[in-house]
Amino acid sequence: MTYILEARELRKEYPGKLALRRLNLQIAPGEVFCLLGQNGAGKSTTINLFLGFIAPTSGAAYVNGLEVAADPLKVKAHLAYIPENVMLYPHLTGLENLALFSSLAGFRYSESELQAYLDQAGLPAEAVRRRVGSYSKGMRQKVGIAIAVAKHAKVLLLDEPTSGLDPKASNEFSQLLTRLSGQGTAVLMATHDIFRAKQVGTRVGIMREGELVDVRSTAALNAQELEQLYLTYMHN
């Protein structure tokens, strides 16, 4: 089995704070792995280690077999990152942002191709040529997805991507993820939304105090059982 994401004995310490104790994790292409856990459990730390935003204290993170800390540029080409607030250039339109980020990743597209990516990501046609500064949060998320698809990212790293989205936007976002995972994209997503985790996740991992304390297949649990499991860990 080839894994697209792998953590081996991954550990991150800050002065006086152990953020991630010892993570071992393998994620295959097409999997949607959701990380659940209270504030400070280590979810963002995990994602940031895969992104190479922070260096591990020990152990290693691998993307497509490449060690993140050793090969950061090659690794970046495989990844797309969507945080809670997607960072775009506010003075450029959605189309211009997509053109810019695609070209930085080495892809040049015609205007109609760019438009098609935005359309597939669900951005309303009226917004395509509007400056991003006037977009809603959900619209920025959609541009983020379009950028991920246009740069042919093998992996999406998502940090609370649906937090603050209305239920419709959140549902559309989930559908996009399901479609992308169906095409083989792997997703690692930190979320507080147990319902969405059950809906889009293939597996969920529960983190507590820097440790992955349980991993379950979502097929084996309904949303209520997942919530119960989560609460059990949080209260013990």
Ligand SMILES: Nc1ncnc2c1ncn2[C@@H]1O[C@H](COP(=O)(O)OP(=O)(O)OP(=O)(O)O)[C@@H](O)[C@H]1O
């Ligand atoms: N730069 C830093 N310096 C010191 N401690 C840090 C730093 N970054 C994170 N931490 C600590 O590491 C722990 C894990 O943080 P992390 O951001 O990974 O949690 P999280 O599970 O993503 O939480 P949330 O749900 O609030 O986003 C926390 O105790 C946090 O305070």
